[in-house]
Every structure is written in structure tokens, then in C-alpha cells.
Amino acid sequence: MASVGIKDVAARAGVSVATVSRVLNAHASVSPAARARVLDAVEALGYRPNTLARSLRTDQTRTLGLVISDVLNPYFTELARSVEEEARALGYSIIFGNADERPEIQDHHIRTLLDRRIDGLLVSPTDGGSPLVLDAARAGTPMVFVDRWIAGVDVPVVRADGSAAVRDLVAHLHGLGHRRLAIIAGPATTTTGSERVAAFRDALAEYGLDLPDAYVGQGDFQAASGRRATERFLDLPTPPDVVFAADNLMALGALDALRARGLRVPDDIALAAFDDIPWFVHTDPPVTAIAQPTGELGRAAVRALTDRIEGRTPRSVTLPARLVVRRSCGEAAAPGPRTARKPEGAPRDHRP
Amino acid sequence: MASVGIKDVAARAGVSVATVSRVLNAHASVSPAARARVLDAVEALGYRPNTLARSLRTDQTRTLGLVISDVLNPYFTELARSVEEEARALGYSIIFGNADERPEIQDHHIRTLLDRRIDGLLVSPTDGGSPLVLDAARAGTPMVFVDRWIAGVDVPVVRADGSAAVRDLVAHLHGLGHRRLAIIAGPATTTTGSERVAAFRDALAEYGLDLPDAYVGQGDFQAASGRRATERFLDLPTPPDVVFAADNLMALGALDALRARGLRVPDDIALAAFDDIPWFVHTDPPVTAIAQPTGELGRAAVRALTDRIEGRTPRSVTLPARLVVRRSCGEAAAPGPRTARKPEGAPRDHRP
DNA sequence: AATCCTCGTGTAATCGATTCCACGAGGAGG
DNA sequence: CCTCCTCGTGGAATCGATTACACGAGGATT
Numbered sequence: 001m002a003s004v005g006i007k008d009v010a011a012r013a014g015v016s017v018a019t020v021s022r023v024l025n026a027h028a029s030v031s032p033a034a035r036a037r038v039l040d041a042v043e044a045l046g047y048r049p050n051t052l053a054r055s056l057r058t059d060q061t062r063t064l065g066l067v068i069s070d071v072l073n074p075y076f077t078e079l080a081r082s083v084e085e086e087a088r089a090l091g092y093s094i095i096f097g098n099a100d101e102r103p104e105i106q107d108h109h110i111r112t113l114l115d116r117r118i119d120g121l122l123v124s125p126t127d128g129g130s131p132l133v134l135d136a137a138r139a140g141t142p143m144v145f146v147d148r149w150i151a152g153v154d155v156p157v158v159r160a161d162g163s164a165a166v167r168d169l170v171a172h173l174h175g176l177g178h179r180r181l182a183i184i185a186g187p188a189t190t191t192t193g194s195e196r197v198a199a200f201r202d203a204l205a206e207y208g209l210d211l212p213d214a215y216v217g218q219g220d221f222q223a224a225s226g227r228r229a230t231e232r233f234l235d236l237p238t239p240p241d242v243v244f245a246a247d248n249l250m251a252l253g254a255l256d257a258l259r260a261r262g263l264r265v266p267d268d269i270a271l272a273a274f275d276d277i278p279w280f281v282h283t284d285p286p287v288t289a290i291a292q293p294t295g296e297l298g299r300a301a302v303r304a305l306t307d308r309i310e311g312r313t314p315r316s317v318t319l320p321a322r323l324v325v326r327r328s329c330g331e332a333a334a335p336g337p338r339t340a341r342k343p344e345g346a347p348r349d350h351r352p
Numbered sequence: 353m354a355s356v357g358i359k360d361v362a363a364r365a366g367v368s369v370a371t372v373s374r375v376l377n378a379h380a381s382v383s384p385a386a387r388a389r390v391l392d393a394v395e396a397l398g399y400r401p402n403t404l405a406r407s408l409r410t411d412q413t414r415t416l417g418l419v420i421s422d423v424l425n426p427y428f429t430e431l432a433r434s435v436e437e438e439a440r441a442l443g444y445s446i447i448f449g450n451a452d453e454r455p456e457i458q459d460h461h462i463r464t465l466l467d468r469r470i471d472g473l474l475v476s477p478t479d480g481g482s483p484l485v486l487d488a489a490r491a492g493t494p495m496v497f498v499d500r501w502i503a504g505v506d507v508p509v510v511r512a513d514g515s516a517a518v519r520d521l522v523a524h525l526h527g528l529g530h531r532r533l534a535i536i537a538g539p540a541t542t543t544t545g546s547e548r549v550a551a552f553r554d555a556l557a558e559y560g561l562d563l564p565d566a567y568v569g570q571g572d573f574q575a576a577s578g579r580r581a582t583e584r585f586l587d588l589p590t591p592p593d594v595v596f597a598a599d600n601l602m603a604l605g606a607l608d609a610l611r612a613r614g615l616r617v618p619d620d621i622a623l624a625a626f627d628d629i630p631w632f633v634h635t636d637p638p639v640t641a642i643a644q645p646t647g648e649l650g651r652a653a654v655r656a657l658t659d660r661i662e663g664r665t666p667r668s669v670t671l672p673a674r675l676v677v678r679r680s681c682g683e684a685a686a687p688g689p690r691t692a693r694k695p696e697g698a699p700r701d702h703r704p
Numbered sequence: 705a706a707t708c709c710t711c712g713t714g715t716a717a718t719c720g721a722t723t724c725c726a727c728g729a730g731g732a733g734g
Numbered sequence: 735c736c737t738c739c740t741c742g743t744g745g746a747a748t749c750g751a752t753t754a755c756a757c758g759a760g761g762a763t764t
Contacts, residue, residue: 057720409718
């Protein structure tokens with residue numbers, strides 16, 4: 001049970017603990033003979049350094065914290081995967097925290113992470129300005145925001161800019177003859193919650209279209225809220241002819257609501273979503289979505305954070321999102337050969 | 353920068369570090385006056401104990417490791433979520449590792465976790481018998497297997513038993529007139545890889561049906577392999593009329609392959625999957641699947657592990673999976689009111 | 705009034721590493 | 735042959751907590 005420590009290695013190799021530590025850390029000079037004996041002892045004893053002790057002494061854990069808003073959301077799942085991958089390549093470990101879109105759980109994880117003395121924190125804030133996050137940032141904890149961010153703190157942000165893609169989407173919808181466009185927004189306290197609505201409204205304005213309050217549903221990025229918002233739209237005197245969900249989970253909820261009413265997409269009503277995921281190829285119908293360069297975002301975020309940790313100057317990064325047209329908004333009017341649609345016969349792999 | 357330590361608290365409260373530690377840990381007796389002064393000091397200084405130091409001394413981290421096979425798989429994602437939730441309720445933290453179905457990455461995570469001196473390990477082994485896992489188990493690391501397991505070690509297993517549900521599935525398929533049934537298996541090195549094939553074969557036998565080798569596709573639980581296996585089936589002189597994928601990702605791949613060939617489900621070929629996920633309600637067509645009690649599994653696994661850690665006797669748990677019939681295998685022949693199908697008009701929430 | 709508990713508290717050892725400093729041996733330079 | 739470096743090495747302090755042990759004060763017991 002008593003796991004082997006550096007002392008045991010030292011004893012077996014016939015050297016002091018200092019020497020063992022030196023060979024293990026490729027430090028100063030150690031004679032080839034001693035080094036060999038130490039290495040042998042390490043091997044023979046199956047010695048593994050105690051990370052806790054090491055970190056306590058050196059004051060660095062080579063560990064990064066990642067707090068995401070919702071693990072059940074494929075977008076964040078893919079983000080988490082790329083973050084871990086890049087971190088591992090850079091010699092860091094990742095500890096994840098899942099906030100489940102709940103600020104108090106988010107704070108719980110952040111506190112735990114801080115208590116563990118992680119070297120840096122990657123956050124996609126669930127709310128607009130947790131005092132905990134703000135304090136940590138001001139206290140000097142290396143931090144970078146991914147996807148969502150909080151204004152007013154000097155923390156680099158790595159995110160996708162969807163405005164051009166949203167404009168493309170609106171153009172696409174307008175071209176298909178849709179005029180009454182509604183959106184299911186995320187919480188106004190999150191940047192992605194408000195920005196996507198703003199981008200949508202701006203794009204509509206370019207086509208002389210208005211975005212009435214009744215056409216802005218309030219969601220929370222989870223499926224159930226998408227369902228509720230959609231039902232509300234359908235109960236309106238003049239329901240919209242397009243519903244644009246600000247994330248994939250709410251789009252799923254919208255699909256649920258539409259199916260429950262027996263409505264057909266896109267014939268009765270069109271649907272589009274922010275965030276593209278593999279499943280959207282196979283839904284009935286395949287859904288038109290705005291795809292973020294998720295893997296790139298994750299990698300860039302890790303690089304920014306490690307830059308900050310290792311004394312380099314971190315840069316904020318904004319990458320463009322792009323529109324992926326499928327069938328959920330309707331076909332081009334022309335009865336000829338389908339043109340505007342990207343062929344998806346040889347679907348992309350779900351693994352980069 | 354120099355974060356506040358127990359010494360600073362002690363100084364401010366005018367007591368010794370021992371007393372501070374005592375109030376923080378609700379230990380022995382401390383006078384109300386001293387306790388109050390300590391608490392004030394903690395508050396004023398914003399003191400947070402250093403987990404590293406504490407764990408080093410006490411030899412326990414109140415942290416559990418969870419190594420899952422693939423984060424991109426919604427099944428594991430849901431499992432991870434329930435595991436974390438239950439662990440949090442029990443006062444433990446979880447550190448996740450994503451093996452990406454690659455044994456070497458799995459081992460990397462296990463090693464890292466062990467180096468961190470986690471109190472226990474939850475593993476869903478990617479391969480049949482990583483020496484690392486075996487050694488750790490034998491060395492006394494508290495461990496429990498979830499979903500998949502490794503034979504020959506005395507480690508509790510928490511999993512779902514799908515055999516009854518597979519039998520139900522075969523009955524359903526047989527009733528629909530299908531006779532040529534194929535399966536896309538997972539790696540034979542995993543228990544879920546081989547067990548599901550065995551259950552399928554047994555169930556077929558009950559109906560006097562055979563499972564020829566050509567109808568056993570070899571997959572690796574990832575989408576691309578489902579696609580490849582399906583293509584191979586379709587190239588057979590007599591292709592199967594049903595494809596049963598042993599997990600949801602391979603089912604996705606199968607759907608891809610079917611769509612690429614222009615085949616219609618279930619008219620041209622039927623499809624079923626192991627693991628039910630919210631998206632299966634919305635695919636084209638909705639897919640018939642075997643649902644595991646994922647949340648229950650996660651919670652049971654955590655309880656088994658904490659039992660082991662805290663000196664109680666852990667129990668293995670096996671929960672039944674159940675068949676969820678949708679449209680991907682065809683409609684019941686009788687033209688009367690649809691009976692066998694569970695109404696899904698008010699779809700379940702994607703959040704328990 | 706002497707003795708014995710009990711209670712509250714502080715001193716110091718400890719966990720397992722890293723690292724500063726000192727020291728002895730041996731080679732180079734004078 | 736003496737001095738001075740350099741190199742390899744060990745001793746011991748340190749990181750920030752927990753906790754065994756000792757000790758003094760005060761109340762209860764006889």
C-alpha cells in the first residue's frame with residue numbers, strides 16, 4: 001500500500017533524494033553512472049512521482065481547467081475534445097467541469113478548480129458576470145474565454161463570428177420566399193444569447209424585414225426551452241414561417257414541438273439552427289445550420305491560455321462561422337436540377 | 353500573488369495553525385470565541401485551503417477518475433454527466449479522461465489519474481486487458497468497471513444486460529417478416545463488442561435463424577466503421593434486410609452509407625441500434641433502438657466505487673435494457689390501428 | 705484542600721517532492 | 735607542489751496543510 005517514494009528510489013540506487021530528483025527533472029549535472037542506477041531503480045520499483053507533492057513545491061500543476069456550459073450539447077463536447085487534445089500535445093492535462101447551464105454549478109466547478117491550483121482556466125460563462133470569475137481574473141488567474149465571454153475584464157476571447165453566416169442564412173431564407181422570420185434566443189446574459197439575435201436582426205434589416213418582439217422566443221440553450229418557444233410561436237395569430245434556433249439543442253426542441261403539432265418541415269414551416277452537428281444530416285428533414293470551426297476554436301483557446309501561462313502575450317481569436325444549407329428551409333423554387341444545395345452524398349466523417 | 357495560507361489566517365485570528373485547521377475540519381473542540389475569530393479571518397482574507405497540501409498530508413483527494421471510451425458518443429456523455437452529478441452529491445469531484453477508443457490514450461489518462469492520487473477509478477475499458485489497468489487493480493486501487501469490463505480481475509462491474517431487449521428486437525424484426533439479419537459489431541476485445549453479437553446470435557437461433565459470418569460486420573464503435581461495414585453488407589450477393597448496429601455512432605455511419613446508395617429505410621432495408629439517444633427520435637426515419645438506463649448506471653457505478661473507497665463492500669450491478677420501437681424497421685403488417693408502437697407525440701425531455 | 709479530569713490550545717513532526725547551499729575530490733594552471 | 739575551479743553530490747529547508755502529543759487552567763470529586 002505504502003507507495004514507493006523518491007526516498008525508496010534513492011536508497012535502492014545508493015544516492016540521495018536530491019540526485020534522484022535531478023535525473024528525473026533533467027536538471028544540473030549528474031554522473032552517467034548515478035543516472036543509470038537511478039533509472040534502474042525507478043524501473044525496478046515502478047516509481048511514479050507524486051504529482052501532489054511536486055505541485056505543492058513547484059507551485060504549478062501543468063493542469064488546465066475547462067468549464068463548459070453543457071456536456072449534453074454536442075458542440076461543447078466537440079470543443080472539449082479538441083481542447084483536451086491540444087492540451088495533451090502541449091504537455092498539459094485538462095480537468096473538465098460541466099455547468100449544465102446553471103451558474104451555481106459553474107461556480108462550484110470554478111472554485112474546485114481554483115482550489116486545485118490549476119495553472120489556468122478556460123471558461124464559457126453560463127451567466128453574464130459571476131463575481132467568482134471576475135475576482136479570479138482580476139486576482140491574476142490566467143484565463144481565457146471560449147465561445148461566450150464577459151465584458152469588462154481583460155481576458156482574451158476565442159470565439160466564432162457568426163454575423164456573416166447569419167447574413168447568408170437570411171439571404172437564403174429570403175430567396176426562398178420566407179418573410180416572417182422568428183428566432184429562439186439564448187439567455188440575454190450570455191454573449192452568444194444576445195449577439196445571435198442582434199446579427200439576425202441586422203441581417204433582416206438589410207432586407208427591409210422587421211423582427212417583432214413576438215418573434216423573439218426566449219430560450220436557455222436547452223431542448224425543452226426550444227420546444228416551449230416554438231409552441232408559443234405557433235399559437236400566435238400569424239405564426240412565423242421560419243424558426244431559427246440559436247443552438248442545436250433548442251433546434252431539437254423545436255423539431256419536437258413541430259412534430260407534436262403534426263407540422264411538416266419545411267412545407268409548413270422552415271427551421272434553421274446555429275451550430276452544426278453530425279446528426280443534422282440525418283434528421284427529418286436534414287437541417288440547415290451555421291457551422292462553427294469548433295476544433296480550431298478549442299485549439300486556439302488552449303494556445304492562448306498556455307501563452308498567457310508561459311509568459312507570452314495571449315491573443316484573442318475570432319474565426320468565421322459558415323452556412324451549411326440542407327433541406328429544412330425548403331428547396332429553391334426552380335424545378336430544374338437542384339443547384340444551391342451542397343451535395344452530401346459522401347458525407348463528411350464525424351471524426352476530423 | 354502569494355496566496356493566503358493557513359498561517360495568515362492563524363496570525364490574523366491570533367491563534368495557532370492547529371486551531372485554524374481544527375475549525376476548518378470540524379475536528380476536536382475549539383472554543384466558540386476562537387472559532388468565531390478564525391471564521392472571521394477566513395472570510396476577511398478570502399482564504400481557501402490548498403487542496404494539494406491537504407491531500408498530500410491526508411493521502412486522500414476526494415476525487416474520482418472516470419475514463420470513458422469516447423466523448424463524442426452521446427451515450428458516454430450522458431453517462432459522464434450522471435456520474436459527475438452523483439459524485440458531487442457524495443462530496444467527490446470527477447476528473448474525466450477521454451480514450452477516443454484508443455488504448456494508448458486510455459493508458460495515458462489512467463497513468464495521469466493515478467499520478468494525481470485519485471481515490472478511485474471508474475473505467476470503461478477500450479481494450480480487453482491493458483496491463484496498466486490490471487496492475488492498478490491488483491495493486492489495490494479502488495476501481496469499478498462501467499458498461500464494459502475486463503474478465504479475470506476482482507473488480508465490480510456496473511452495466512446493462514441487453515439480452516432480453518435483443519430478444520425483443522429479434523422478435524419484432526421477425527414479426528415484420530425480416531429473415532436476413534446482420535449486425536455491425538464492436539471490437540471483439542471489448543465485452544460489449546462480443547456480448548451483443550452473442551445475444552443477437554442466440555436470439556436468432558430461437559427463431560431458427562442463422563447468423564452467417566458475412567452478416568457480422570466488424571466495427572470499432574465509431575461512425576466511419578459503421579459506414580464501411582454497411583457498404584460491405586450491401587455489396588454481398590444477397591444483402592441482409594436488416595442491419596443492427598451495436599452502438600449509436602455506427603448506426604449513424606450505417607445511415608450515411610444507406611443514404612449514399614440512395615436506399616430508403618425501412619422500405620429497402622431496416623436499421624436498428626444499440627443505445628438510444630434523443631436524436632433517434634428525429635432521424636429519417638426515427639430509429640428503433642435498445643435503450644440503456646444510462647443515468648442509473650452512472651449513479652450505481654459511483655455508489656459502488658465510493659462503497660469500496662469508504663470500506664463498505666461494493667456490489668456489481670446489472671440493469672436491464674429495453675427495446676424502443678420506432679419506424680426504422682418497418683410498420684406492423686396489420687393495417688388496423690397502430691399498436692406495438694409507443695406513442696411519441698409528447699416526446700420525453702432530453703434532460704431527465 | 706489535594707487530586708484528577710476535561711477542555712482548549714500550541715509546538716512540532718510529517719506527507720513527498722524540489723532546490724539552495726556547502727563540501728570534497730580531482731584536474732588545470734602557475 | 736600549491737591554489738583554484740569545476741563537477742558531482744548530499745544535507746536540509748521548504749511548500750501548506752493535518753494531527754499526535756504535551757501542557758496549563760479550571761471545575762469536579764473526595
